[in-house]
Amino acid sequence: MKDYTCLFCEDIYTDQDLASLKEIGEKYHLEAELFVCPDCYDDLRRLPLEEQLKALLLGSEYEWEEE
Numbered sequence: 001m002k003d004y005t006c007l008f009c010e011d012i013y014t015d016q017d018l019a020s021l022k023e024i025g026e027k028y029h030l031e032a033e034l035f036v037c038p039d040c041y042d043d044l045r046r047l048p049l050e051e052q053l054k055a056l057l058l059g060s061e062y063e064w065e066e067e
């Protein structure tokens with residue numbers, strides 16, 4: 001079994017967690033070793049594309065703007 005750590009909040013998800021997320025239709029982001037959990041992915045998707053890329057580069061260092 002493989003664990004994935006969210007790039008932003010550092011929550012840990014397993015293969016099995018991801019499989020059940022997929023079942024209930026939750027969206028997350030997984031690319032090579034890069035994992036973003038559904039909560040953070042939701043926030044990420046609200047950002048303009050340029051900010052999304054910046055956030056992905058900075059990971060947990062990224063400063064989210066408070067609304």
Ligand SMILES: [Zn+2]
Nearest residue numbers: 006009037040
């Ligand atoms: Zn997260």
